[in-house]
Amino acid sequence: MNSGILRQMRPTFVYALLGVVFMFVAPNVLQLFTIINLTTAIALAVLALSLALIWGYGGILCFGQVAFFGLGAYVYTISAINFGGSTWAILMSVLVTSAFAAALGYFIFYGRVSDVYLGVITLTVTLIFFSLIRRTSGPEYKIGNALLGGFNGVSSPPINLPWNTSSFLFPEQVFYVAISALILCYVFVGWLVNTKFGRVCVAIRENELRAELLGYDIRAYKLGIFTIGAGIAAIGGVLFCNGVGRITPDVFNLYNAALTIIWVIVGGRGTLIGPVGATFALFYLTSALGGQTVLNNNLVLGVILIIFVLLVPKGVAPTIIDRVNARRRKVPTRARRRRSSRAEGTQ
Amino acid sequence: MDLVVAVLFQLIYVISNLALISLGLAIIFGMMRVINLAHGEFLMLGGYTVVVATNAGVNIWVSMLILAPLVVGIIGVIVERLLIRWLYGRMVDTLLATWGLSLLLVGIVTSIFGASTGTTVSPPLGVVRIGDYSASGYELFLVVVTIVLLFGVWLTLRFTKLGLLARGTMQNAEMASALGVSTSRIYMITFGLGAAVSGLAGGLLAPMTGVLPTIGATYIAKAFITVISGGSAILAGTTAGSVLLGGINGVFSFVAGSTFGEIALLMAAIILLRLMPRGITGRFFRKSI
Numbered sequence: 001m002n003s004g005i006l007r008q009m010r011p012t013f014v015y016a017l018l019g020v021v022f023m024f025v026a027p028n029v030l031q032l033f034t035i036i037n038l039t040t041a042i043a044l045a046v047l048a049l050s051l052a053l054i055w056g057y058g059g060i061l062c063f064g065q066v067a068f069f070g071l072g073a074y075v076y077t078i079s080a081i082n083f084g085g086s087t088w089a090i091l092m093s094v095l096v097t098s099a100f101a102a103a104l105g106y107f108i109f110y111g112r113v114s115d116v117y118l119g120v121i122t123l124t125v126t127l128i129f130f131s132l133i134r135r136t137s138g139p140e141y142k143i144g145n146a147l148l149g150g151f152n153g154v155s156s157p158p159i160n161l162p163w164n165t166s167s168f169l170f171p172e173q174v175f176y177v178a179i180s181a182l183i184l185c186y187v188f189v190g191w192l193v194n195t196k197f198g199r200v201c202v203a204i205r206e207n208e209l210r211a212e213l214l215g216y217d218i219r220a221y222k223l224g225i226f227t228i229g230a231g232i233a234a235i236g237g238v239l240f241c242n243g244v245g246r247i248t249p250d251v252f253n254l255y256n257a258a259l260t261i262i263w264v265i266v267g268g269r270g271t272l273i274g275p276v277g278a279t280f281a282l283f284y285l286t287s288a289l290g291g292q293t294v295l296n297n298n299l300v301l302g303v304i305l306i307i308f309v310l311l312v313p314k315g316v317a318p319t320i321i322d323r324v325n326a327r328r329r330k331v332p333t334r335a336r337r338r339r340s341s342r343a344e345g346t347q
Numbered sequence: 348m349d350l351v352v353a354v355l356f357q358l359i360y361v362i363s364n365l366a367l368i369s370l371g372l373a374i375i376f377g378m379m380r381v382i383n384l385a386h387g388e389f390l391m392l393g394g395y396t397v398v399v400a401t402n403a404g405v406n407i408w409v410s411m412l413i414l415a416p417l418v419v420g421i422i423g424v425i426v427e428r429l430l431i432r433w434l435y436g437r438m439v440d441t442l443l444a445t446w447g448l449s450l451l452l453v454g455i456v457t458s459i460f461g462a463s464t465g466t467t468v469s470p471p472l473g474v475v476r477i478g479d480y481s482a483s484g485y486e487l488f489l490v491v492v493t494i495v496l497l498f499g500v501w502l503t504l505r506f507t508k509l510g511l512l513a514r515g516t517m518q519n520a521e522m523a524s525a526l527g528v529s530t531s532r533i534y535m536i537t538f539g540l541g542a543a544v545s546g547l548a549g550g551l552l553a554p555m556t557g558v559l560p561t562i563g564a565t566y567i568a569k570a571f572i573t574v575i576s577g578g579s580a581i582l583a584g585t586t587a588g589s590v591l592l593g594g595i596n597g598v599f600s601f602v603a604g605s606t607f608g609e610i611a612l613l614m615a616a617i618i619l620l621r622l623m624p625r626g627i628t629g630r631f632f633r634k635s636i
Contacts, residue, residue: 111622253564258450
């Protein structure tokens with residue numbers, strides 16, 4: 001069984017290894033500005049990864065994944081200001097966000113709210129955060145020592161070495177932290193979807209009723225994957241506010257909520273590398289578009305979303321994988337070998 | 348006494364405002380099970396139509412009551428033919444495609460008119476006095492228009508041939524098409540009418556709110572929530588959803604300010620959907636239109 005999981009995860013390890021190589025090469029090749037920009041893109045990729053997990057594998061269309069991302073960033077910033085160090089703040093961020101998601105998810109899944117209605121509720125939660133935090137400009141709105149700052153947001157203290165509050169990391173060091181976190185999250189999610197838990201989640205995505213009749217408590221499984229996804233989004237949030245240097249209520253706006261969905265739909269549901277790759281591609285596309293005024297960002301993203309829904313509904317990565325598999329199947333001996341090895345893996 | 352009347356009027360205005368911005372979405376959702384996330388942009392286009400037409404010298408009433416629904420209705424028909432008709436029955440995909448459309452429309456309007464507009468129109472009609480208090484005559488007009496509009500939709504659905512065919516298609520599209528109804532045409536007309544109603548609403552609200560390319564975002568969440576909370580019955584759902592959520596919004600705004608009013612509205616919607624996942628009309632008034 002265990003070796004079966006490892007075999008299933010072979011592509012995951014390959015991509016992770018590529019990531020590690022990139023981690024060591026990039027700072028020597030690229031300029032500091034690009035590295036700092038890259039840190040932000042990595043943070044967003046973690047967010048995309050979390051939605052790829054719960055939407056692509058759990059079948060939960062969550063419009064408000066940015067709510068967890070932003071909440072994670074805010075909790076990190078506020079606790080880091082109050083604790084004077086980042087170690088516990090990161091932990092707090094993940095725990096508080098997961099706890100919040102668990103409470104919200106309990107409400108949703110144990111109430112049997114599904115598909116579109118679930119989307120509405122999660123989007124609503126995001127908008128509540130947006131209007132609530134936007135209003136907090138003024139000295140009376142503070143948590144501990146941290147002023148919430150309303151529309152302008154709060155500036156986030158940088159990460160420091162664990163339990164050493166005097167040694168803050170420089171931007172290029174934050175890049176190492178960010179990309180390591182992305183790789184670890186990626187391997188973790190890649191492992192998770194190949195465990196029994198992950199397989200049951202996929203079964204629920206495919207057919208809820210059938211999974212339930214087989215005796216699985218679909219509410220608990222959905223709640224589980226939703227909570228884990230929120231925790232990962234919170235890690236993304238921590239990296240994001242470190243990359244940008246501050247966190248503003250704008251993370252909760254409709255545009256960002258749409259963007260997260262677009263990454264996953266362009267990259268492809270049911271894969272992990274697809275959404276991560278799409279995040280980087282679209283991040284650089286939108287920053288390239290920011291330099292000119294002819295084509296508006298919204299316009300381009302809208303066209304991309306429409307084209308993908310209509311013409312490439314599976315997304316880029318699954319389409320490529322299907323092509324490759326179709327070509328492989330033409331070689332009969334190889335296909336037979338693959339089939340037998342898969343049978344071994346499931347024993 | 349005057350205070351009570353003034354507050355009550357404000358409450359009714361909030362409720363009818365919610366009904367006005369939701370009705371177009373409700374028509375499209377109730378009839379076709381399509382959630383149109385570009386609804387806010389239809390409202391925005393209605394607003395821009397009024398501003399552009401009025402600044403070009405057209406009478407403001409003509410541009411609000413005739414041009415705005417006409418222009419947005421035509422845009423709606425085009426959108427239905429080009430985009431929506433490929434996606435019937437795939438609720439999540441329509442939702443994503445219309446989200447893309449919403450971004451696209453924001454992008455186009457921003458490219459044409461810029462990210463902010465300086466020229467706006469001021470609301471016609473003066474002030475109405477309620478004893479010691481005053482209310483805007485235009486708000487009163489909006490309340491009346493909303494009631495007329497709801498009544499008009501009811502009349503259309505209940506007493507015209509188009510309404511009959513539309514209700515038949517809504518109940519059982521296959522049966523309707525077996526009986527010789529062109530359901531594709533019914534869908535196209537329904538979508539166009541829904542868009543026209545949205546355009547009218549956007550046009551009417553433009554003098555109150557001004558216009559911005561991104562103004563749709565402020566409407567879409569509220570409209571979406573009202574319609575989903577209301578459920579699939581078009582009129583009963585919109586009315587019930589607006590009265591409940593608008594009432595809560597109005598009361599909390601009066602007590603604690605407008606931001607808390609909005610937050611109370613959103614919280615109420617979440618709790619409502621937890622208790623009644625199919626909306627109010629999924630549980631009560633099931634037979635209504």
